Amino acid sequence: MNKKSYHFYAMATILCWSISYVLSRYIMDEFSAYSISFLRYIVASIALIALAPIIKLKKIEKQDLGWILLTGTIGFFLYMIAFNKGLETVNATTGSVIIAMVPMISSILSNFIYQEKLTKPQWFASSLSFVGVLLITLLPGGFTINYGLIWFFGAAFCMSFYNLLSRKLVKKYQAIQVTTFSIFAGTILLSIFSVSSFRQVQQASGLAIFCIILMGVFSSAVAYVCWAKAFERAENVASVSNYMYLTPFFTSILGIIIIDEVPGWSTIIGGILVLTGLMLFNSKRFKTARN
Template identity: 45%
Template sequence: MKFKDSFHPYAGITIIFWSLAFVLTRLLLQYFSAFPLGFLRYVVASIALMVIALTAKIAPPNKVDLKWFLLSGFFGFFLYMITFNKGIASVTAATSSVIIATAPVITALLAGLFYKEKLSAIQWTATAVEFSGVVLLSLMNSIFSLNSGLLWLLLAALSLGIYNLLQRKLTKTYSGLQTATYSIFAGTLMLAIFLPAAVSEVRAVPPVQLLYIATLGIFSSAIAYVTWAQALKKAERTSSVSNYMFITPFLTTLLGFVLTNEKPDGSTIAGSAVILLGVLIFNFGDRLAGKVFGRKNAV
């Protein structure tokens, strides 16, 4: 596969910006309540994407596909933002990233059910390795918290899995920019019910918090979801892209250290190494096994 045709760079960019979102959301929730924050994040994203859409002169969606964009907006932004922000308000950033890391498994199961996509035995093994690394990273740090926030985050993970499938469907017809833009527009319109509360809260926050919201909206939303949609468009299987989400706990911990001075320790290194090993096995394990099997046959 040529680099320009690869989904890996697009998925990698998304995961970096989504990992940043965990840290920034925790910081912002000191000043905002969960629902207005979700609305403000996607207002910024919608404005950024509107500028890009007008500049690029992208075509509007077909009427027959409007329902799919509405569903994508509902699951990917309205329901996900509400459940994610509600969950992360009562658990640590690392714990929330562990729960959201179940989304690739949910996505793989849903893709197998609806799209008949199958993972090989090696890829299922790699998925188990990755998730064990996520759990190792959190449990060894004694930062895994059990409360009602977990239920909100599990619902968020399910919502994200459904969103991934809807994006997969839409990118068969539309570009990544079109798919993400119209989905975010739909989700933002739904989140507009929190406009009055958002206006009230935004008046009382320090200026730096507005900068965090702008970062969330432009980088962790507008850019991240466009590159995610483009990755899904280029990949042969939905799960190949969603598997990248296992890297978020490692990057979240790393960014937490950089931005909030939360120092990583031995368990972070151990858990991260296991996660990265799993990612390598998932993406290259079948290819390596095929070469080894071929050589054995040759002998």
């Protein structure tokens, strides 16, 4: 199997996720954070059910149902609630910056759980990208501290654990199978918000509903299938999760286009460092360097 093939799937995921920050902020006036979470994943579940004959899902073994429930709880139920609650008071670009901390968290967790060692140059590259994240966050024009940041930090930890759990499961099942059943599990849990969600749909504009559908199909179903596929093909967790450093860059561009959210110089300078670190981390020279 060509290990380099994970790059396409990782990039597709980041693009799909980047648009979700902006669209979620855009429809916050018409839907609550809980409703956006549920509606995104009920749409995603319907999309995956429609694709079931093509996907040819296999039965999950009884001993792994608990793991599926856990990935659904962490990666879709808890993460989405924290993500959308954070967006209530934090702008799209800032939210994507905080979630960009996931690669660093994933690498540290992977070091302890899977004993996946990074080379010293890779640690340097990760640190360079992280400095870029700090510049976007802390320089003038960065975020204003509020409770939304706590929600986003919680979301970052949820995503990190989801990354590691998914990698464990895709060693036994197809990536699309793991993602699909995890989404179903998360959607079932999110259904506790179904009544209020459908009530808000009746009062929402057609454009807001279209945004929900767009996020459900692409930012949820397609994105997570690609994300799981990337982990299935990658050499280690960090190789894929470091792609999340690109999210602030794409979110900033989409924010300008869709909701007139113009990034400051801190975002531009920090973004350059983030991209530089990512390219260095994934370079063959940094991967094969001796510690």
